[in-house]
Amino acid sequence: MISTIESIYHRLLSHHGHPRWWPAKTPYEVVVGAVLTQNTAWGNVEKAIANFGDAHDLSLSPQSIPLSPEAILSADLPDLAAVIRPAGYFNQKAVYLKTVTEWFAKYDFDAAAVRREPLEKLRGELLATKGVGPETADSILLYAFDFPTFVVDAYTVRFCDRYPIDAGKGYAVVKAYFEANLPRSVEVYNNFHALIVINGAKHCRKKALCEGCPLGVECGRVG
Template sequence: MRRKKLHEKTLQSGRPAAGNKKTSAGIILLQCKGRGFGVGKAYSLLMAAFGPQGWWPVGWNKPLYRPGFYGPISENEIFEICAGAILTQNTSWKNVEKALAALHAADTTSPEKINVCPAGKLGRLVRSSGYYRQKAGRLKGFCCYILRKHPEGLKKWFSAAPRQTLRGELLSLKGIGPETADSIALYAAGKAGFVIDSYTKRISQRLGFAGELSYEDWQALFEANLPPNAGTYNEYHALLVKLGKEFCKKRKPLCNGCPLGKMCNNKK
């Protein structure tokens, strides 16, 4: 009997969220069941429509997607994902690719090299990502922290640290918020935690899923209804981004042909 692939698994409820998140997520689910929304159903429809996405793309000069690959990854790839997660704040991935290529061309692709790179030069290298002075400072701060607190390297640090410990440590660094911390924990460290971004919120709200929620409540809702599996979280987040870019756009969504059209209360 052949082994089921990740996207063929039947999605069952995952771990209860900590604290009052379970109650909050439970209330949301009760309110939305009558509207036909299902976290697992949406995932299945998106996977059937788009297939595995191969996130996070790696390759400084030309990042490549690797569908169906979930690790392990090298020290250099881990650092590249961390750098990309910081640079992609408030900008498009295309702009990040330009910044990564510039860092590669300047042979500045390690914590050691970025740490000693003059701030002005580093800012020029990542200029395409926007807010370049701020992001250069955040990158240098991240690299300085790694070298000072974790000389063993990212791979050993990430492997040894429990997810919540790692997440808390990342959140303590200037310029790293919940979305960036969860992206690093999921894609660079392989720790199961659902990433919430603007695409997730927009799509869920248009599905009649919920209104305005805190980051923690969005995350609790998804994690309470999915298996606590890093590969599943990886694919689901990437699939929502693809849907948001190709169909569920911020303005003038393309509802015809949308894989989630039958579930959507906002379809035009």
């Protein structure tokens, strides 16, 4: 029998369509975006990412920092902070980008090498990395490296409270609830988190805009 959570997933998918996340050209760009998106809107992340040079553009000036792990590791912190300024908290995030890139260096910046490792080992390593909390770690593992680990964010918690879905409290508990009630599938986890964000930004905002929300049929808080 299909779970309530799974039926919500299918309703969101048929309403909003396939979200095709994460919008990035390489796994490393996902890693960078996952750090930059902390405490800011995605539009600001796009502006910060656009400030990096193309890693394959040989005509770049010596001052430009290409969006590559080697370039970010060797960049001076103030220069890196200046590039990512649109994402906010840029001094802090410049440090975080370096530490998460040092983690990636352990795998020779090779996404295939990361994918050969066990999920829990990688998750532990990322959580021990400065500036990487559970949401960032799971975003990196799911969207950059295709591991089946569900991402929980503020939109997830808000829609659960309102619907209501008794998913429990705290990141680990809510994550475990979703994983227990969904097929263990990278595609489902990928799409579902993206759809929750899309629906949350459009409808289930701080002040809910329930009109037209595809969950309104069964949501207890509709209106």
